[in-house]
Amino acid sequence: MKIAIIGTGYVGLVSGACLAEIGHNVICVDLDCEKIKNLKKGTVPFYEPGLDKLVKKNIKNKKLFFETDLTKALPQSEIIFIAVGTPAMRNGEANLSYVEKVAEEIGRNLKKYAVVAIKSTVPPKTCEKIKNLVSKYYDGQFDLVSNPEFLREGSAVEDFMKPDRIIIGAQNEKAKNIMRELYSPLNALIYTTRLESSEMIKYASNAFLATKISFINEIANVCEEIGADVGEISKGMGLDPRIGKEFLKAGIGYGGSCFPKDVRALRHSSGVNGYDFCLLKSVIKVNNRQRQLTVKKAKKLLGGLKNKIIGVWGLAFKANTDDIRESAAVEIIKMFLKNGVKVKVYDPIAMANAKKELSGKVVFCEDLYEAADKSDLLFIATDWDEFKKTDLLKVKKLLSEPKIIDGRNIFSPSEMKEIGFEYWSVGR
């Protein structure tokens, strides 16, 4: 099938490359000329395992094309995906201006029937609004579809190729069948719903996962008071299939480009529609508090923070990505800095992105040992595999004081004690 994808961020580019890989002809469109110029040469602007190989292969096979001009992509397309950003505004509301602008342009340039599919995460009822917006400029036939993505950074290609489910919200069978045909090579479970339900499935899924994380973080905080081990509790709870073992890892709180934004947006959109979603208010509060608790722990362990040196391992919002958007690590570093701490940081691949935000404020180190060297405390903020394979005796020698706060519970407390560390983790 012939596909256009507007927006070449994480979602748009991964979807475009994967749709080309399963046999479709895909044109990816973005306003950013530099980005498109690089993508035409096969250069992916962010780190995502397996993606550049897929992009290069499908450019070579003439299945994947890049364009800055929407009007060149639209005429031949049977499905036009909108995959531009919906960043959170100050009040939590999703900023729909990019989606609306694209919809307007589609309306102005559409010449024949097509399915317009929204992949961007949008609040319930947005698809209806977008449909009206396209209709304002185009009076021919078209169908609007909601087709949210469930891609995790770091495993986005695999998530696309082997999805648990594909959600398609549409108003008629014709549009649903076109979308079924698109995804048929994947042999995946397809669940079709009305438009509003599909939009809500995406928000409800992310908000529920965020709730699971805040829940286990609260259990962890109680564990610290009563001497229980949150790892054992997650395992024990997760054995109940009704609960499931995923997303029960206690830590320093969720971050990234989706959870914080989507939880706030669902709360805001519920409020606008007349419902106070009070559970989500607590989920957000617990997530913020989890970061503050880490700073409190450091203060207690060091007997004050002013002029102390803290080495930080990990800047990305989670392992296997270079993304630092709403990263708990970066938020905590900023709190350390406010308290007069000197911070030394290391991350396997997120350093370049972090430099844009922390340059001149922290010391960027060549490796994890340099970050530990002469530090009064080591803080582990991201669960990279590289950190788990460290020579801990060497780390102990390098630190001024053998003190570690492990915000991701990557080491065993008893082993750390044996080595001679004063080791504080989360909920153990």
Ligand code: UDX
């Ligand atoms: C998420 C959703 O999983 C995905 O379906 C959606 O499409 C986009 O948002 P992503 O942002 O890539 O994906 O990250 P994810 O792996 O879900 O982790 C989000 C955050 O939660 C990270 O900061 C992670 O460290 C944290 N987390 C996750 C925990 O603290 N504990 C857990 O048990 C799981």
